[in-house]
Amino acid sequence: MNLLTVIVLLPLAGFVLNGLLGRKLGPTFVSVVGCGLPILAFLATLKAFSTLQLAGPDAALIEHAYRWAAVGERAFEIEFYFDRLSAVMTLIVTGVGSLIHVYSTGYMKGDAGYARYFAYLNLFLFFMLTLVLGRSLLVCFVGWEGVGLASYLLIGFWFEDPAKAAAGKKAFITNRVGDAGFLLGLFLLYWAVGTLNMDEINAAFMAPVAPAVSASLVGILLFIGATGKSAQIPLHVWLPDAMAGPTPVSALIHAATMVTAGVYLVARMHGIYEHAPEASQVVAVIGLMTAFFAATVALVQTDIKKVLAYSTVSQLGLMFVALGVGAYGVAVFHVYTHAFFKACLFLGAGSVIHALGGEQDIRRMGGLARRIPVTFVTFAVATAAIAGIPPLAGFFSKDEILWFAFASAQGGSPVLWALGSAAALMTSFYMFRLLWLTFLTPSRMSHEVEHHVHESPWSMTSVLVVLAVLSAVGGFVHLPEFLEPVLPLATAQESLEHLEHRLVYVAIAVAVAGFLAATWLYRGGLAKGDALAARFPRLHRLLGGKYFIDELYDAVLGRPLHWVSDRVFLRAGDRFLIDGTLDGLAATTRRVAGRLGRIETGQLQWYVAMAVLGIVGCLAWVWRHV
Amino acid sequence: MADLQVLLWLSFALFGIGLVGVMVRRNALVMLMCMELMLNAVILALVAFSLRTATLSGAVLVFLIFVVAAAEIAIAIPIVLMLSRQKRSLDVEGYDSLKG
Numbered sequence: 001m002n003l004l005t006v007i008v009l010l011p012l013a014g015f016v017l018n019g020l021l022g023r024k025l026g027p028t029f030v031s032v033v034g035c036g037l038p039i040l041a042f043l044a045t046l047k048a049f050s051t052l053q054l055a056g057p058d059a060a061l062i063e064h065a066y067r068w069a070a071v072g073e074r075a076f077e078i079e080f081y082f083d084r085l086s087a088v089m090t091l092i093v094t095g096v097g098s099l100i101h102v103y104s105t106g107y108m109k110g111d112a113g114y115a116r117y118f119a120y121l122n123l124f125l126f127f128m129l130t131l132v133l134g135r136s137l138l139v140c141f142v143g144w145e146g147v148g149l150a151s152y153l154l155i156g157f158w159f160e161d162p163a164k165a166a167a168g169k170k171a172f173i174t175n176r177v178g179d180a181g182f183l184l185g186l187f188l189l190y191w192a193v194g195t196l197n198m199d200e201i202n203a204a205f206m207a208p209v210a211p212a213v214s215a216s217l218v219g220i221l222l223f224i225g226a227t228g229k230s231a232q233i234p235l236h237v238w239l240p241d242a243m244a245g246p247t248p249v250s251a252l253i254h255a256a257t258m259v260t261a262g263v264y265l266v267a268r269m270h271g272i273y274e275h276a277p278e279a280s281q282v283v284a285v286i287g288l289m290t291a292f293f294a295a296t297v298a299l300v301q302t303d304i305k306k307v308l309a310y311s312t313v314s315q316l317g318l319m320f321v322a323l324g325v326g327a328y329g330v331a332v333f334h335v336y337t338h339a340f341f342k343a344c345l346f347l348g349a350g351s352v353i354h355a356l357g358g359e360q361d362i363r364r365m366g367g368l369a370r371r372i373p374v375t376f377v378t379f380a381v382a383t384a385a386i387a388g389i390p391p392l393a394g395f396f397s398k399d400e401i402l403w404f405a406f407a408s409a410q411g412g413s414p415v416l417w418a419l420g421s422a423a424a425l426m427t428s429f430y431m432f433r434l435l436w437l438t439f440l441t442p443s444r445m446s447h448e449v450e451h452h453v454h455e456s457p458w459s460m461t462s463v464l465v466v467l468a469v470l471s472a473v474g475g476f477v478h479l480p481e482f483l484e485p486v487l488p489l490a491t492a493q494e495s496l497e498h499l500e501h502r503l504v505y506v507a508i509a510v511a512v513a514g515f516l517a518a519t520w521l522y523r524g525g526l527a528k529g530d531a532l533a534a535r536f537p538r539l540h541r542l543l544g545g546k547y548f549i550d551e552l553y554d555a556v557l558g559r560p561l562h563w564v565s566d567r568v569f570l571r572a573g574d575r576f577l578i579d580g581t582l583d584g585l586a587a588t589t590r591r592v593a594g595r596l597g598r599i600e601t602g603q604l605q606w607y608v609a610m611a612v613l614g615i616v617g618c619l620a621w622v623w624r625h626v
Numbered sequence: 627m628a629d630l631q632v633l634l635w636l637s638f639a640l641f642g643i644g645l646v647g648v649m650v651r652r653n654a655l656v657m658l659m660c661m662e663l664m665l666n667a668v669i670l671a672l673v674a675f676s677l678r679t680a681t682l683s684g685a686v687l688v689f690l691i692f693v694v695a696a697a698e699i700a701i702a703i704p705i706v707l708m709l710s711r712q713k714r715s716l717d718v719e720g721y722d723s724l725k726g
Contacts (some may be wrong), residue, residue: 600724602723605650612649
């Protein structure tokens with residue numbers, strides 16, 4: 001039985017059904033199809049997973065679905081590859097995906113585009129599953145582009161608002177930049193290795209005779225693709241804007257699954273990165289910069305979703321730090337825990353926004369803990385998890401990342417650890433700041449809004465509870481060891497091993513310190529925080545303006561491009577050259593025709609004379625030349 | 627042989643008269659008559675050559691020209707008739723509605 005193909009095709013069927021029939025058959029049909037098929041896909045994944053477990057740790061299920069193209073001797077096959085790494089990713093995608101579909105039935109209830117929303121969401125799942133299950137990098141790339149498309153469609157879901165449509169475009173175009181790198185990497189790999197099957201590429205790089213291509217170059221090109229999809233510096237600018245989409249979309253695509261595709265890609269191609277220390281170093285440094293700078297920006301954001309967005313960017317940065325120091329399994333571990341708590345946080349934020357009738361500014365919230373208790377408790381658990389309070393899920397994965405950043409034999413260094421810990425400290429601080437300002441401080445809501453506050457329907461709260469439980473206990477599954485047959489464990493430098501326990505205490509201290517600082521500063525409301533901001537106005541403006549990177553890109557890329565498009569291509573090229581040539585030709589023809597028209601006098605005798613002249617001329621020419 | 631020369635010169639003269647007539651006269655009917663004259667000049671030349679080479683093809687062509695000339699005049703006369711009715715004149719200088 002073609003189980004893997006079924007897993008991939010179920011959401012596609014949902015897309016087709018909802019897309020074609022959803023509007024006619026009404027919201028009940030849409031909900032059943034939209035949630036039912038992803039849940040079926042999740043069950044099928046569980047079945048496949050149990051088969052995989054029976055087959056042993058090294059095994060991989062390979063399923064041939066279709067021969068895409070045959071070029072000469074070589075063929076491009078659509079094959080699905082299911083080993084422990086893809087199994088973990090598929091379980092996250094279908095599991096968290098199904099939960100968020102269920103949540104969406106409550107959140108999107110009554111929206112005019114209900115059927116369209118579920119069609120897009122199912123389409124996203126289809127492409128995401130193609131991405132994580134594809135055996136060939138080419139199939140993976142199809143999924144990679146497809147999730148970008150789905151992301152574009154869902155960010156601009158409420159496309160009547162020009163700002164939201166623009167955010168969708170920004171995400172799509174920024175991703176395009178990264179995709180160029182990915183594609184070049186694919187070309188190089190195919191040229192050097194002769195296949196795009198990921199397991200074979202890894203094997204080729206592991207072989208005693210490595211392929212005749214610079215692993216670092218390939219690694220960096222693939223990483224450029226990953227920076228686009230996973231919002232790393234310098235291509236991180238699209239993710240905060242992507243919050244324009246519906247909140248469940250932010251949870252599913254822009255927190256739990258799609259943005260981790262870059263991490264998956266690098267982890268999947270670990271065979272290359274293990275032989276490319278330079279590329280790994282680049283990955284680690286970019287990841288660290290992203291983790292640190294995004295965390296600083298998150299400190300001062302006032303939009304609840306923007307805080308979470310920068311937090312996502314920062315956490316993704318930490319995952320890349322782990323990848324950069326060779327701790328691939330740890331990075332996937334953080335992908336897994338992050339999927340739970342960040343989805344929970346986003347969905348909690350969605351529940352808050354839902355309760356407040358669309359309000360997203362935390363300065364106008366407060367005191368929600370009693371009013372929406374389920375949301376509060378789940379949000380608090382997820383906050384503690386991301387802050388790294390033991391024994392919640394985030395503690396385990398983040399602690400391991402920091403440990404390997406410090407001690408890994410493949411590029412760990414105290415600098416990585418120190419800045420990573422600083423990012424963790426800030427994470428803890430801004431998350432608890434968010435918790436205080438949203439739920440605990442005295443209410444700053446307007447009377448009108450306060451009157452309407454209500455807990456979300458069970459379809460939303462039950463999902464929050466499930467995710468909160470997973471955020472709490474998810475860390476006890478020790479994923480790096482489980483993934484060890486696929487992703488080799490990182491090794492710590494022996495000389496540093498005695499420090500491991502001390503660093504765990506430091507990590508706990510860091511998390512608690514962030515909590516205490518946030519409590520001290522924000523327990524009483526906004527006053528102390530504002531006073532602090534007033535003492536450092538320039539720093540506050542720099543952070544609040546997100547380091548003005550959008551403005552920088554606009555000045556360096558946007559405006560020159562606009563100028564060139566307007567002046568060179570539109571005015572000089574299109575209007576002057578192309579229009580000018582055609583208009584000129586037409587005008588010349590008209591003028592010449594006007595002149596020639598004058599010899600048509602209408603006088604018969606004149607015509608006869610011309611004819612005679614012509615005949616005489618012809619005869620004379622014949623006389624001369626024949 | 628002198629006969630052929632004479633006949634060709636005659637044909638040439640007729641053609642010339644016809645051509646000059648078409649080019650200088652303004653009366654449409656006169657122009658048509660001059661065109662007939664040119665056709666007849668050509669017929670005369672054909673007959674003369676036919677006589678000279680003792681073949682029949684020239685004479686056959688003459689009949690062809692008769693038919694063409696008859697058809698041509700059958701169309702030209704009504705056209706001139708319509709034009710003269712409309713313009714109340716036979717002067718071709720007035721027939722310039724199609725000028726550019």
